[in-house]
Amino acid sequence: MSILTEISENLQKGKAKIVKELVMQAVEQGYAPEEILSKGLLDGMNIIGEKFKANEVYVPEVLVAARAMNVGSQVLKPYLEQAGVKAVGRVCIGTVQGDLHDIGKNLVKMMMEGKGLEVIDLGTDVAPETFIQTAIEQNCQIICCSALLTTTMGVMGEVVKKAEEAGIRDKVKIMIGGAPVDEAFCRQIGADCYTPDAASAADAAAAFCAAN
Amino acid sequence: MTNRERCINLLHFKPVDRMPAVHFGYWPELLDEWVRLGKIPAELAIGNYDGSEKERELDKLLGWDFNYYRTYGSANHLIPGFETKVLEVLPDGSRRVQNADGVIERVKPGVTSIPSEDDYLLKDRESFEKYYKPKMQFFSERVDVEFYKKFNDIRPYDVPVGLHLGSVMGNIRNITTVIGMSYLIYDEDEELFADIVDTYAEMQYKCAEAILQTGAKFDFAHYWEDICFKNGPLLSPDLFDGLCAKHYKKRNELCHKYGIDIISLDCDGVTDKLLPTWVETGVNTMFPIEVGVWGDQFEPARKKFGKNVLGVGGMDKTALRIDKAAVDKEVERMKRLASLGGFIPCPDHRLMPGTKFELVQYYTEEIKKIKI
Numbered sequence: 001m002s003i004l005t006e007i008s009e010n011l012q013k014g015k016a017k018i019v020k021e022l023v024m025q026a027v028e029q030g031y032a033p034e035e036i037l038s039k040g041l042l043d044g045m046n047i048i049g050e051k052f053k054a055n056e057v058y059v060p061e062v063l064v065a066a067r068a069m070n071v072g073s074q075v076l077k078p079y080l081e082q083a084g085v086k087a088v089g090r091v092c093i094g095t096v097q098g099d100l101h102d103i104g105k106n107l108v109k110m111m112m113e114g115k116g117l118e119v120i121d122l123g124t125d126v127a128p129e130t131f132i133q134t135a136i137e138q139n140c141q142i143i144c145c146s147a148l149l150t151t152t153m154g155v156m157g158e159v160v161k162k163a164e165e166a167g168i169r170d171k172v173k174i175m176i177g178g179a180p181v182d183e184a185f186c187r188q189i190g191a192d193c194y195t196p197d198a199a200s201a202a203d204a205a206a207a208f209c210a211a212n
Numbered sequence: 213m214t215n216r217e218r219c220i221n222l223l224h225f226k227p228v229d230r231m232p233a234v235h236f237g238y239w240p241e242l243l244d245e246w247v248r249l250g251k252i253p254a255e256l257a258i259g260n261y262d263g264s265e266k267e268r269e270l271d272k273l274l275g276w277d278f279n280y281y282r283t284y285g286s287a288n289h290l291i292p293g294f295e296t297k298v299l300e301v302l303p304d305g306s307r308r309v310q311n312a313d314g315v316i317e318r319v320k321p322g323v324t325s326i327p328s329e330d331d332y333l334l335k336d337r338e339s340f341e342k343y344y345k346p347k348m349q350f351f352s353e354r355v356d357v358e359f360y361k362k363f364n365d366i367r368p369y370d371v372p373v374g375l376h377l378g379s380v381m382g383n384i385r386n387i388t389t390v391i392g393m394s395y396l397i398y399d400e401d402e403e404l405f406a407d408i409v410d411t412y413a414e415m416q417y418k419c420a421e422a423i424l425q426t427g428a429k430f431d432f433a434h435y436w437e438d439i440c441f442k443n444g445p446l447l448s449p450d451l452f453d454g455l456c457a458k459h460y461k462k463r464n465e466l467c468h469k470y471g472i473d474i475i476s477l478d479c480d481g482v483t484d485k486l487l488p489t490w491v492e493t494g495v496n497t498m499f500p501i502e503v504g505v506w507g508d509q510f511e512p513a514r515k516k517f518g519k520n521v522l523g524v525g526g527m528d529k530t531a532l533r534i535d536k537a538a539v540d541k542e543v544e545r546m547k548r549l550a551s552l553g554g555f556i557p558c559p560d561h562r563l564m565p566g567t568k569f570e571l572v573q574y575y576t577e578e579i580k581k582i583k584i
Contacts, residue, residue, distance in 0.1 A: 014398050055443075055444060055485070057448070058444070058445060058446065058447050058448045059390060059394060059441075059446050059447065060393065060394030060397050060398065060446075060447050060448075061394075061448075063390075063391060063394040063395070064394060064395065064398045064399075067395075098320075100306070100318045100320055100328035101328045102328065103390055103391070104441075124318070124328065125304065125306070125320065150505065150530070150564060150566075151241075151564070151565055151566075179441065179442045179505055180505050196442070196443065197442075197443050
């Protein structure tokens with residue numbers, strides 16, 4: 001078994017310490033940082049994402065896999081920068097104003113990072129203006145809004161309006177997700193994409209960035 | 213017929229004179245909203261909780277027969293609780309607060325509902341043995357035995373009342389958080405998480421046993437779990453079954469021994485993958501079946517498990533924020549579910565801000581007209 005496959009498999013099992021050691025070994029053995037990322041870390045997260053969509057694994061497995069990926073990514077980061085490897089796209093993500101819940105948002109972030117996207121995490125209780133300002137200043141291709149509460153989902157519509165007012169609506173995709181929202185609500189507020197789970201959100205974001 | 217007789221008959225597939233109009237309480241923000249809109253007097257919003265006098269007054273204005281959620285239980289939580297204290301006040305006014313479970317939550321003025329968790333104390337075997345295990349032990353003061361000795365004389369008989377059985381996994385999820393639960397399952401020795409579940413469950417069993425031994429009579433028993441979300445369970449059904457099934461079985465058998473044959477369970481989210489564990493161990497009633505927010509459904513459960521699954525709930529409460537047409541659509545759906553038998557329509561959780569007072573009145577009128 002190649003060391004890259006070992007990285008992928010241990011990441012899927014959530015073995016953060018082993019993933020860290022294997023990534024270091026792979027670097028020492030002369031593997032290209034991009035290859036370690038794509039065939040090791042991202043491969044493992046992709047498999048977990050697919051299994052999550054198919055209900056073959058559940059939230060705990062995703063969380064421990066993502067933690068292992070973060071540990072491996074931290075080791076790899078300086079080598080990727082040195083090699084000039086860039087993210088496949090840039091996303092800003094946050095839980096909308098009035099809502100402090102972030103488990104769903106964090107799952108989406110992890111899955112998106114698992115697709116090689118750079119994710120700017122704005123945290124929770126994020127004002128519509130902050131999403132827009134960040135998208136402009138950081139050249140984000142996607143704004144990603146999360147909500148758990150029925151009382152806060154309306155803020156997503158405000159994000160769409162602010163993007164129109166700021167003149168960036170045609171430059172940025174707006175994705176929404178969370179317990180109370182659905183496809184109909186997405187259409188109602190004029191957002192671009194609703195996905196039912198974190199792995200599908202990452203797929204949609206990666207597909208959009210690849211197409212642009 | 214009394215509402216108690218109606219409910220008991222419905223959940224045993226027996227005839228009733230009419231469908232009762234039942235609900236599952238109100239979010240306080242809604243009551244404040246109705247006060248602001250002049251729909252109810254301010255005093256009705258104060259001290260209005262499940263089963264209270266104020267709630268019964270409000271129920272009359274709205275046409276409800278009663279709040280179905282009337283349960284009695286024990287002090288089956290962590291005792292003594294952790295000191296509740298503010299750890300940090302953030303620039304936006306929100307606070308990081310350590311709660312009685314040892315979980316650090318983010319709290320923002322004016323925002324209630326489900327807590328948002330920041331950190332937690334139960335991280336390994338040492339913290340379990342030292343801080344948590346002692347707080348999970350049974351002792352006699354957890355149950356107010358004197359109250360339960362008089363219970364049959366003072367309990368209401370016009371509505372069904374339930375014995376609250378606590379939870380098996382929900383409390384554990386509360387004290388570890390979703391993230392902490394995930395890390396504990398994978399990081400520590402395999403027995404630790406099972407030890408936590410077993411310790412807590414044993415105490416809750418003893419609490420239920422102590423109540424029932426007083427001779428107190430209940431119409432149903434009830435669990436609270438909240439261990440699912442929009443896409444299903446928060447942990448694998450196999451793991452859940454392995455950790456929890458024996459505890460449900462033991463507690464449900466206790467209930468059966470004392471003549472309780474309606475055992476309900478309240479769980480957020482889409483519950484279908486955990487239903488086999490619940491049904492096979494004796495839980496037989498889904499409540500409140502959250503259709504609107506989570507997309508949970510009663511009919512597939514009935515198809516799969518037949519009359520072994522009963523339902524109370526399932527009405528998409530968000531229709532009460534829209535218009536009569538939306539309410540009519542839900543009433544029609546409720547008629548269809550009621551026709552299956554063993555089902556009592558009820559809004560699928562507490563009524564939330566934005567709920568229209570007049571639409572609730574309309575709904576209660578219509579639901580009582582359902583022919584069974």
